[in-house]
């Protein structure tokens with residue numbers, strides 16, 4: 018969205034003006050130069066996406082419009098509820114995704130209604146996961162006692178725990194060791210990587 022507002026999207030018309038060898042025409046309709054205004058509110062397919070949404074946005078009168086898309090988006094962000102802002106941003110992202118699959122993979126133009134549905138669905142999933150994250154932070158689930166298997170060493174004793182894992186992509190193994198006192202405080206620890214060589218001996 019920052020790129021839209023600051024006119025920094027690698028849009029075809031801008032690339033063409035900079036001398037990049039490509040068609041300046043819109044990937045979606047192939048009939049008009051692809052500018053940010055055209056892609057996000059002037060293209061017939063894009064208008065249908067906005068019309069299919071429940072935002073009451075109608076860019077049908079785009080030709081007469083005196084506002085650029087970046088100005089319109091800025092006003093939405095400044096003056097509307099978070100629900101509306103989420104929908105607008107998600108639809109913009111959906112339009113950009115469809116545009117890229119058309120440009121680079123020559124994919125079929127999907128039904129405009131599916132673009133709106135995907136935007137709506139992605140917001141629901143995002144909000145649902147955000148709720149779960151907030152709940153987990155506010156109400157952390159305590160670890161059950163049965164999951165705690167490590168016990169303190171007796172008084173005046175130390176406990177040594179050793180673990181190893183591997184191999185990693187370089188063929189190395191990791192070895193870690195930690196020593197704790199009777200209060201559970203770490204008094205010594207070490208970690209090292211090493212290469213394991215296997216030797217086989219055959220006895221006849």
Ligand SMILES: [Zn+2]
Pocket residue numbers: 043044045046047048049055056059060061
């Ligand atoms: Zn177009």
